[in-house]
Amino acid sequence: MKILVLTPYAPWPPYGGGTMRIYQLLRGIAHTHSVTCLTFVTNITDQVAVQAQVAPVTVIGVAGPAKRNLRQRALQTLTNPLPDMALRNVDVSYRQQLEALLQQRYFDVVIAFSIEMAPYLDVVKTYGIPTLFDEFNAEYVIQQRAAMTDARNPMRWHGALYSLIQWQKLKYFEKNMLATVNGVTAVSTGDAQTLSQLVPTVKPYVVPNGVDTSYFDRRRVVPHPFVRPTLVFSGTMDYRPNIDALRWFVAQVLPLVRKAVPEVVLVAVGRRPSPALLALQAAGEVSLTGEVADTRAYLCGAHAYVVPMRIGGGVRLKVLEAMALEVPIVSTSLGVEGIDGLNDTHCKVADTPAAMAAAIVATLANPPATKPTRDFVVANYDWRVIVPRFLQAIANTANVN
Structure with a gap:
């Protein structure tokens, strides 16, 4: 088949979970189909670099999009019926x-990744091409959770108000958008059920996030030589759920851990640390690495990998990466949400500060066997297992007419 893919950002380099998902699925379907990717790039040099990494996918780059400042976003939040995303x-x-591509070329199906690309679905619809929409998350649920979390903290009421508005806008927008496409993919069974409840006629295909288990294999990694007991957290450090997770962990959990293990340290691995996290580093609460060439060494050197998420959704690739690397994991329920088949042999789950601190202290004192965790990920969440599911969703969508 000839497939056109619309992406909100270039599929390389894989800075975040969304980019990695797009990159792996693009490469996977290009083995058996002719794939064109229309994406955003910074400049022509970026397009050449992206093309080299995702070949044989044909990449067509458009410079942009223009960045909106905080004032513009705030004004649009109050005046525009569309959600911020x-x-x-x-x-x-x-x-x-x-429009030029659709006029000049024939495509059997169009795939749009993430809600940022939903505003272009009307163009595709005018050409009558079957469309598959890949939902990274049930987005309105993320804003619902953010609103409820921030509402408990008077210092975050401005964030709660923003999320309350976006929650309502996204729920309405997602409901109407999902009803217009021919197929939908979701990253977890839970997300699929949520979307079906929103639009009963929509039955999403579950295509989870995955991990390259041959790359994320600790036998191929020289661990970072941490001397003191080290807890590691990773992710993009200006992403609101990650900021919230670290701030909550430092304020509520870390002091309890330090009572039992005074020498413990917290290391946060990831690019673009926010001012709030830089302030925590200045206070000696966390060590921020910034962007690193290879996160595997830090994860493999960790004595425990912590996932104190309170906001978010979907399936977190960073958790699957830590599992593949056989790192002991302590997480909130939300942090490992969507990983079907997970049980207490794979990680410790705790949702209160006291319970999470106790789980971390126990992990540091008696590290669990982690080989079963890797085996579970290899069997269920390697991209080689997931790509065939995506291919089936594409085939079903292309045949809807």
């Missing part, structure tokens, strides 16, 4: 390039 990638040049 749906406005993020609105770009005239991208729309024109999409």
Whole structure:
């Protein structure tokens, strides 16, 4: 088949979970189909670099989108009926390039990744091409959780108000958008059920996030030589759920751990640390690495990998990576949400500060066997297992007419 893929950002380099998902699925389907990717790039040099990494996928880059400042976003939150995410990638040049592609070439199916690309679905619909929409998350649920979390902290009421507005906008937007496409993929059974409840006629295919278990294999890694007992957290450090997770962990959990293990240290691995996290580092609460060339060494050197998430959804690739690397994991329920088949042999789950601290202290004192965790991920969450599910969803969507 000839497939056109619309992505909100270039599929390389894989800085975050969304980029990695797009990259792996693109490469996977390109083995058996002719794939064109229309994406955003910074400049032509970026397009050449991306093309080299995702070949044989054909990459067509559009410069942009234009960045909105905080004032513009705040004004649009109050005056525009569309949710913030749906406005993020609105770009005239991208729309024109999409229309030109659809006029000049034949495609059997169009795949749109993430809600940022939903504003372009109307263009595809005018050409009558079957469309598969890949939902990274049930987005309105993330904002619902964020609103409820921030509402408990008077210092975060401005965030709660923003999320309350976005929650309502996203729920309405997702409901209407999902009803217009021919197929939907979700990253977990839970997300699929949530989307079906929102639109009963929609029955999403479950195509989980995955991990390259041949790359994330501790036998191929020289662990970072941490001397003191070290807890590691990873992710993009200006992402709101990650900021919330670290701030909560430092304030509520880490002091309890230090009572039992005074020498313990917390290391956060990831790019673009926010001012709030830089302040925590200045106070001696956490060590921020910034962007690193290879996260595997830090994860393999960790005595425990912590996932204190309170906001978010979907399936977190970073958890699957830690599992594949056989790192002991302590997480909130939300942190490992969506990983079907997970049980207490794979990680410790705790949702209160006291319970999480106790689980961490127990892990440091008596590290669990982690080989079963890797075996579980290899069997269920390697991309080689997941890509065939995506291919089936594409085939079913292309045949809807």
